[in-house]
Amino acid sequence: MTPAARVAAAIELLGEIAATGRPADRVAADWFKARRFIGGGDRRAVSLRIWAVLRARARLGWWLARAGAAETPRAQVLAWLCLGEGLALPALERLFDGATFAPARLEERERGLAAALAGQPLDHPDQPPAVAAELPGWLHARLAAALGEHAAAELAALREEAPVDLRANAVKAGREEVRAALAREGIEAEPGRWSPWALRIDGRRPVAATAVFRNGEVEVQDEGSQLVALLADAQAGMRVCDFCAGAGGKTLALAAAMGNRGQIVACDVRGGRIDRAAQRLKRAGVDTVRRQVLQDERDPWVKKHKAGFERVLVDAPCSGSGTFRRNPEAKWRLSEAGLAELTALQARILESACRLVKPGGRLIYATCSLLPEENEAQVERFLAARPDFAVLPVAGVWAERLGGAPPAAGPFLKLLPARDGTDGFFLAVLERKGTAAEALHPSTGSG
Missing domain, CATH: 3.40.50.150 (Vaccinia Virus protein VP39)
Known part of the structure; x- marks a missing residue:
């Protein structure tokens, strides 16, 4: 996929997620399954952008409202490219060029939006606490009260990407045995902090494609x-x-x-x-x-x-x-x-x-x-x-x-x-x- 096609795919998939009440990971899995021609690298790139937009929804929405723009999947992706990836108008116009598999060309109002967002940070001191925490207002109030002295650190952690944890299946293999098998397939893992079964890997890796997973020796589990x-x-x-x-x-x-x-x-x-x-x-x-x-x-x-x-x-x-x-x-x-x-x-x-x-x-x-x-x-x-x-x-x-x-x-x-x-x-x-x-x-x- 071209960079422009990846952007178009992200817009389409965000629209699918917004249109259904199903979990985003399930929607994404079905979406990619129906498009087996999308390779692993492209799949990863589109997924990373999708989840970045979902994690920043409130802050992106705040910026869009400030600029007088509607909160649509296309506008969310455009805002993320400006605020999260730091792209300026020339780069955006190359992505939104209307070519085959690319998003439609930017309209004048979208160029204005890009100009308004250029050079701005995703986080802004004027954002209300609930927006900064990426939460609906009522839920922010409840969680802040429940977390007490831990609220600032925990609410900040909740808006970040979660680590990937694995569970060594003790029915078939021990943790060190699984760790060694993963290493042989190019996936480095470190023992967890609490569970004697736990392993943690760095970033999203193709665990499901490994022999150790197919053999049932490891499961993905927090x-x-x-x-x-x-x-x-x-x-x-x-x-x-x-x-x-x-x-x-x-x-x-x-x-x-x-x-x-x-x-x-x-x-x-x-x-x-x-x-x-x-x-x-x-x-x-x-x-x-x-x-x-x-x-x-x-x-x-x-x-x-x-x-x-x-x-x-x-x-x-x-x-x-x-x-x-x-x-x-x-x-x-x-x-x-x-x-x-x-x-x-x-x-x-x-x-x-x-x-x-x-x-x-x-x-x-x-x-x-x-x-x-x-x-x-x-x-x-x-x-x-x-x-x-x-x-x-x-x-x-x-x-x-x-x-x-x-x-x-x-x-x-x-x-x-x-x-x-x-x-x-x-x-x-x-x-x-x-x-x-x-x-x-x-x-x-x-x-």
């Missing part, structure tokens, strides 16, 4: 997500339920923690995602997982398997505010009403999933959110309604499973991008009171 699976403390021989399994990332990690011995039931209301997990399970050499599609969170299957699991992981649907580095478009699709719906759903899921936990077993509640209404407040509400559960302080689980102490004090695990180098995560370990013997004769009450 280190924070790996920690959630490790702190579930699922052990060999246990019966474990991954209640919101999705595409199976944490299911795979749970299986590795169990040495592929025991039974895991991976549940989700989205049958398509559960079905896609089958390929990942096969590649990883995991044969202890049974997939279960649920109608909703109160599917009759839950009552049928009441008190049947030593561990139940609820990786709940959430705002994803801890992962805005990876999904920058998600923040603009979230609304206060949508957040209220999510917190209500989380409460219903907890109320139902807890019935699966054996006396003496554990319910692990996790989100990739930084908002207390999805985290601490949700756990407090649950415990008020379910006195048969109690918090198991995460420090003890961490010491037993990983050694040492977690990144911050408190009964729950809270991971922050700037401080901890992971996505933002929350985790609470809740133990059901009672003894293992009671599991043989569970109560016939509401459960």
